[in-house]
Amino acid sequence: MSNALPNSMHARDVEYLFHAVTNARRHEERGPIVIERGDGIHVFDDEGKSYIEAMAGLWSVAVGFGEKRLADAAYRQMQRLPYYHSFSHKSNEPAIMLAERLVRMSPAKLTKAFFANSGSEANDTAIKMVWYYNNALGRHEKKTFIARQNAYHGITIASGSLTGLPTNHRDFDLPIIPVRHVTCPHHYRNALPGESEEAFSTRLAEELENLVIEAGPETVAAFIGEPLMGAGGVLPPPAGYWEKIQAVCRKYDILIVADEVINGFGRLGTTFACDYYGIEPDILVLSKQITSSYQPLAAVLISNEIYQVMADNTAKIGTFGHGFTAGAHPVATAVALENLDIIEEKGLVENARVVGEVMQRELRRRFADHPHVGEVRGVGLIAAIELVADKETKRRFDPVGKLGLSIFDAGHEHGVIIRAIGDQIAFCPPLIISESEVIEMLDRFERAFDQAIAALPKA
The missing domain is CATH 3.40.640.10 (Type I PLP-dependent aspartate aminotransferase-like (Major domain))
Incomplete structure (x- = not known):
C-alpha cells in the first residue's frame, strides 16, 4: 500500500473489506492491489499498471476481460x-x-x-x-x-x-x-x-x-x-x-x-x-x-x-x-x-489444445532442469511448477510456501499474476491467449522466478 492517502481506495479497502483466502493481518500491512479494468488477457490497477492475468481471474475467464458481447x-x-x-x-x-x-x-x-x-x-x-x-x-x-x-x-x-x-x-x-x-x-x-x-x-x-x-x-x-x-x-x-x-x-x-x-x-x-x-x-x-x-x-x-x-x-x-x-x-x-x-x-477449445502445447513445452524447456524445480506438469492451458529445496530427494522448503509467496509477489513487480499454492506455482490463462502472449507471460514469470530464487539464503 505504497503512499496510500488516508481516504484512498486502498485505505478504505483495509478498513471495511474482509477478504477471502487472505491473511487478514498481512493484508492490513500491505493493502490491496485495486484492479480497475480488464482487456483481453490483461488487467490494470488503479495506478495504470498492466498485468497479464495468468490465472484467468480464478481459473475462470475463458473469453478474456472486457468482452463487449x-x-x-x-x-x-x-x-x-x-x-x-x-x-x-x-x-x-x-x-x-x-x-x-x-x-x-x-x-x-x-x-x-x-x-x-x-x-x-x-x-x-x-x-x-x-x-x-x-x-x-x-x-x-x-x-x-x-x-x-x-x-x-x-x-x-x-x-x-x-x-x-x-x-x-x-x-x-x-x-x-x-x-x-x-x-x-x-x-x-x-x-x-x-x-x-x-x-x-x-x-x-x-x-x-x-x-x-x-x-x-x-x-x-x-x-x-x-x-x-x-x-x-x-x-x-x-x-x-x-x-x-x-x-x-x-x-x-x-x-x-x-x-x-x-x-x-x-x-x-x-x-x-x-x-x-x-x-x-x-x-x-x-x-x-x-x-x-x-x-x-x-x-x-x-x-x-x-x-x-x-x-x-x-x-x-x-x-x-x-x-x-x-x-x-x-x-x-x-x-x-x-x-x-x-x-x-473463436475455436477456443482448439486454441487451448494448440497454444496449451506451446505453454507446456516452454514451461518444461525453461524450468524442468532447474535445481529448485521438482516437477513441471499440466494439460492444455493449465499447468504448475513444483518448487523443491533439493531436486534429488524432493525435499520441500522449510517453511513451505515462503518461496512461492516471494515469486507471487515478484510476479506483480514484473506484470504477471500467477497463483502460489504453497510452493507450487499455477498457470491458467484465458483461453483466448495466443502463442506470442504465452511467450510474453512466461518471460515475465521467468524474471520474477529468477529474482525470487536469487534472494534465497545461500546454504
Whole structure:
C-alpha cells in the first residue's frame, strides 16, 4: 500500500473489506492491489499498471476481460427480464435454452440440468441430490462420499467437507458430512520408489476398494473427483487412474460425480475433461468458465436414471425441497449462452489444445532442469511448477510456501499474476491467449522466478 492517502481506495479497502483466502493481518500491512479494468488477457490497477492475468481471474475467464458481447447480452436481458426464479413451475427462455445446450454438449447419459450460483452451491446440490436419490430408493445408509486428499470442491459447509485441503478445514470444524478422503493421485509425491504410473493407479484403486469393503458398500454413495485436480496444485491423474477408479465404483454401485468447475469448457483442450480422460459421470458439476465469471452461475447435470428416481420421489412427497433465489437467473444464463457462442465461434477449445502445447513445452524447456524445480506438469492451458529445496530427494522448503509467496509477489513487480499454492506455482490463462502472449507471460514469470530464487539464503 505504497503512499496510500488516508481516504484512498486502498485505505478504505483495509478498513471495511474482509477478504477471502487472505491473511487478514498481512493484508492490513500491505493493502490491496485495486484492479480497475480488464482487456483481453490483461488487467490494470488503479495506478495504470498492466498485468497479464495468468490465472484467468480464478481459473475462470475463458473469453478474456472486457468482452463487449457479454456486457451487451447482459444489458439486453436486463431490459427484457432482469430477474425471475425457477420455483413452482416458473421458467425463463435463457435458462431453458442453456439447459438444452448443456445436455446436448455433455456426456451422453446426462439428461437434466439444475442451476445454482457457484461451484460450492453446485457441489452442495450434488450431495443433496445423491442423498435424496438414495433415500427415494430406500437405501437410507448409503450416504458416505469419497473424495481425495488435496481435492477442492468448494468452501461451504458441505462442499468444504468434500474439499481435501487442511487450511479449508482447520478451525471451521470440517468435515461435517460423512466423507472419507483417499490418497491424492499425485505420482511425483505419492508413488512408491520405482512405482510406475499404472502400478500407482492400481494401488489407489485397491485402496478405494478396500475402503468401500471396510465401510460397507451399502453405506458408500458417491465418489467425487476433479478429472484434473486444480486448486490442490494442478495435478493430472496418473495413467489408467480414472479407468480403474470407475471400475471399482461400478462394481459397488457408487455414483461418479465429476467436478469440472475448473476443467470444463475447454481448459484441457477438449470441451470437458471427462472427454479427455474417458470418464462417464452420473453427475457433472460446472461453473466458472460457463460465463467466464462475468455472472455467477453453476450447473449440475444428472443422468436420466437419477432424475427418474428423484422425480418419482417429488410426486410421492410433494416437492424437491431445494433451490436458490437466483438459480436459473435469466441474466446469468443469457450471458452463459453468449459466452458459449464465443468459445465455439473463436475455436477456443482448439486454441487451448494448440497454444496449451506451446505453454507446456516452454514451461518444461525453461524450468524442468532447474535445481529448485521438482516437477513441471499440466494439460492444455493449465499447468504448475513444483518448487523443491533439493531436486534429488524432493525435499520441500522449510517453511513451505515462503518461496512461492516471494515469486507471487515478484510476479506483480514484473506484470504477471500467477497463483502460489504453497510452493507450487499455477498457470491458467484465458483461453483466448495466443502463442506470442504465452511467450510474453512466461518471460515475465521467468524474471520474477529468477529474482525470487536469487534472494534465497545461500546454504
